[in-house]
Amino acid sequence: MQATDPASTNTIKKDARSILQAGIAAADPYKAVKRCLIVNEDHIEILLNLDNPEQKRLGRWSNVHLIAFGKAACAMARAASEIIPAHLLADNSIAVTNYENECVIDNIEVIGAGHPLPDQAGLKAAKKCADIARRAQKDELVLVLISGGGSALLPYPADRITLQEKIAATDLLLASGANINQINCVRKHVSRIKGGGLAGIAQPAALHALVLSDVLGNDVSAIASGPTVPDTTTYADAVEILKSRGVWDRVAANVQDYLEQGKRGSVPETPKPGDEAFKNSSYTLIGSNALSVKAVMKAARKHGYEARLYSDKLGGEAREEAEKLVIYAKAQIEKGLLKPVAFLAGGETTVTLKGKGLGGRNQEFALAFACAAQKHGLTGNWTFLSGGTDGRDGPTDAAGGMVDRGTLHRITEAGVNPAVALENNDSYTALKSSQDLLFTGPTGTNVADLQILLIHPDF
Structure with missing residues (x-):
């Protein structure tokens, strides 16, 4: 085996950070919107498919009502406002984002709201968005810019359900380890604008959504709970999810009653495929986790690593997936590595809360990886992000x-026991004690998570 100059751990960590930044840059929402919107004299062109520039939606709309929501709302709204002529942009345009990403945009009302926990500011913003869509006329366009985090940022509970009751139901599902699709199914059925509701409100105006995906597989009905597209799930599904996750008896009576009424047909279902609500509605997927995974693969090669895709649909319990990755990496090392290798993944794991500590799915994944690496004897000079x-x-x-x-x-x-911290879901405390927390600050985008394992073999 040919020897190479050994890299220090600090150098490998710098590589990991740089590779991560390439993935984040690939999901730049400002550039993504700029690629999709074109104004030619008296009409607007909207790309429908990034892989086929010939597929476009053309319109001579007299007014464009801009509604942006999600963690990338400000960047997306700024890009759109720079493209759409001022005389066409309605004066009631709005962008709703999390407080960390709030900024000033000319001619756009920007509202900061709570995330991951919804708040009253988000409820007020959701009502404004619904009012904008409701006032749009037949020859006008409602341009909706959607990014991750939109479900929490635009809470608009159904009749008789309070915001706190809706928040409590979501919290119970999160703590139970429910995945994003299960959580969104319940959200849709206790909401006025999710699950195609916004498209229904916007009739008879034209509606088009530019969507930055934070959902694996890019199911548009799951991104921000699909406010502009058909919903194939039902009230019965929502009830079953709450029961299967063991939290049905703990959700508010108002939520139980409303969902049971929906299941019996006493409350209208969310609009399904073929519904009149989508007669004049369309969307474009402008960014995703898959595109960011491609970017980190390319960046890893530029840094001299042999880039190997571990998974572009990584899901499941974070600590379990961490151990699987360690076992996989060890097996690859035992087969023989001739050069530094990068095992790369993208997705969104879950955490079932059993303790009372502080952390998140990525921190738990990282701490669990370190524990599993020691347990299984992972060799080489490795860094996992x-x-x-x-x-x-x-x-x-x-x-x-x-x-x-x-x-x-x-x-x-x-003075911290890593195994105990992991069991207590206290990954933040453990990683803080070793100075292994990852800080990037708000990025202004959201396309789920990235995992980067860099290994320099022992020669």
């Missing part, structure tokens, strides 16, 4: 964690 592309992991200020073969020693030296 798991981070959220939005710059925030769970209810913390960290984007995730970045661990190496010295992490557990540093945690122990700081």
Whole structure:
């Protein structure tokens, strides 16, 4: 085996950060919107498919009502407002984002709202968005810019359900380990604008959505709970999810009653495929986790690594997936590595809360990886990074964690038991003690998570 100059852990960590940044840059919402909107004299062109520039939606709309929501709302709204002529842009345009990403945009009302926990500011913003869509006329366009986080940022509970009751139901599902599709199914059925509701309100105006996906597989009906597209799930599905996750008896009576009424047909279902609500509605997928995974693959090669795709649909329980990745990496090392290798993944894992600690799915993934690496004897000079592309992991200020073969020693030296911290879902405390938390600050985008495992083999 040919020897190479050994790289220091600090150098490998710098590589991991740089590779992550390439993935985040690939999901730049400002550039994504600029690629899709074109104004030619008296009409607007909207790309329908990024892989086929010939597929366009053309319109001579007299007015464009701009509604942006999600963690990338400001960047997306700014791009659209720079393209759409001022005389066509309605004066009631709005962008709703999380407080960290709030900024000033000319001619756009920007509202900061709560995320991941919805708040009253989000409820007020949701009502404004619905009013804008409701006032749009037949020869006008409602341009909806959607990005990750939109479900929490635009809470508009159905009749008789309070915001706090809706929040409590979502919290119970999150703590139960429910995945994003299950959570969104319930959200849609206790909401006025999710699950195609916004498209229904916007009739008879034209509606088009530019969507930045934070959902694996890019199911548009799951992104921000699909406010502009058909919903194939039902009230019965929502009830079953709450029961199967063991939280049905703990949700508010108002939520139970409303869902049961929907199941019996006493409350209208969310609009389904073929519904009149979507007669004049369309969308374009402008960015996704898959595109960011491609970008990190390319960046890893530029940094001299042999780039191997581990998974572009990584899901499941974070700590379990961490151990699977360690076992996989060890098997690859035992087959023989001739050069530094990068095992790369994208997706969104889950955490079933059993303890009372602080952390997020990426921090738990990173801490669990370090524990599993010691358990299984992972060799080589390795660094593992798991981070959220939005710059925030769970209810913390960290984007995730970045661990190496010295992490557990540093945690122990700081007086923390890593195994106990993991069991208590207290990954933030453990990684903070070893200085292995990952901080990026708010990125202004959100396309789920990226995992980067860099290994320099021992020669």
